[in-house]
Amino acid sequence: KNQVEQSPQSLIILEGKNCTLQCNYTVSPFSNLRWYKQDTGRGPVSLTIMTFSENTKSNGRYTATLDADTKQSSLHITASQLSDSASYICVVSCEGSQGNLIFGKGTKLSVKP
Amino acid sequence: DADVTQTPRNRITKTGKRIMLECSQTKGHDRMYWYRQDPGLGLRLIYYSFDVKDINKGEISDGYSVSRQAQAKFSLSLESAIPNQTALYFCATSDPRSSPTDTQYFGPGTRLTVL
Numbered sequence: 081k082n083q084v085e086q087s088p089q090s091l092i093i094l095e096g097k098n099c100t101l102q103c104n105y106t107v108s109p110f111s112n113l114r115w116y117k118q119d120t121g122r123g124p125v126s127l128t129i130m131t132f133s134e135n136t137k138s139n140g141r142y143t144a145t146l147d148a149d150t151k152q153s154s155l156h157i158t159a160s161q162l163s164d165s166a167s168y169i170c171v172v173s174c175e176g177s178q179g180n181l182i183f184g185k186g187t188k189l190s191v192k193p
Numbered sequence: 194d195a196d197v198t199q200t201p202r203n204r205i206t207k208t209g210k211r212i213m214l215e216c217s218q219t220k221g222h223d224r225m226y227w228y229r230q231d232p233g234l235g236l237r238l239i240y241y242s243f244d245v246k247d248i249n250k251g252e253i254s255d256g257y258s259v260s261r262q263a264q265a266k267f268s269l270s271l272e273s274a275i276p277n278q279t280a281l282y283f284c285a286t287s288d289p290r291s292s293p294t295d296t297q298y299f300g301p302g303t304r305l306t307v308l
Contacts, residue, residue, distance in 0.1 A: 084235070112294050114294075114296070121301075121302070122301055122302070123197070123283050123285075123299030123300050123301050123302055124236075124283075124299050125299070126296050126297075126298075129294045129296060131294070169235070169236075173294075173295075180238065180251075180252075181238070181297070182235075183235030183236040183237070184235055185233060185234060185235045186235070
C-alpha cells in the first residue's frame with residue numbers, strides 16, 4: 081500500500097535554532113516528492129519538489145533532501161523564525177497516477193521566542 | 194493563494210441538508226481538485242477534473258458530487274450532509290503545461306460543520 085509517514089508529529093523549537101523533519105515513503109513507482117507548508121487556517125503552499133534524480137533542493141532557509149534508495153526525505157529549516165510555525169506536509173506522487181498524490185499527516189512545528 | 198478562492202469560508206449545517214462548496218480560480222489552469230482534511234489525517238482526494246468535460250472520482254468520493262461549470266469553476270456538493278463530513282475542504286488547481294511537475298496550488302479552505 082502506498083504510504084507516506086512523517087516524524088515527528090509535532091516539534092517545538094526556539095527561534096533561531098535549526099530543525100529537521102523526516103519523511104519515509106513506500107510509494108511505487110515514484111515520480112516526485114514535495115514538501116508543503118500549511119499555516120493554520122490556510123491552504124498548503126509548495127516549498128520544494130524533487131524528482132528521482134535530485135537529492136537536494138533549497139528554497140531560502142528550507143533545504144530538502146531525497147534518498148530514493150532508502151525512500152527517505154528530510155526538510156531542514158535553518159535559523160528558524162516565528163513565521164516558520166506551521167504544519168509541514170510531505171507529498172509523494174506516483175508515476176502515471178494522474179491526480180493521485182499521497183499526503184503525509186504532517187509535522188506541526190512551533191517556533192517559540 | 195489569492196488566485197484560488199473558495200466560498201463560503203465557514204459553514205455550519207444540519208444533517209440531511211444539501212450544501213454546495215464553490216471554488217474559483219484565475220490562474221488559467223485546466224486541472225482542479227477537491228480534498229478534505231481531517232485532524233490527524235493527511236489530505237484525501239475527493240474528486241478531480243482535468244478539463245471541463247472530465248470528472249474523476251478520488252479516494253473518498255462517496256457522499257459527494259461535483260460540477261465543473263467552466264475552466265475556472267469547480268463546485269463540490271454534499272447531497273445529504275452527515276456529521277462525519279465535518280472537515281476542512283480544500284480546492285486546488287494545477288497545469289502541467291506551466292509546471293512539469295504539475296504543482297498544485299491550494300485555496301484557503303472551507304471549514305464545514307455538520308450538526
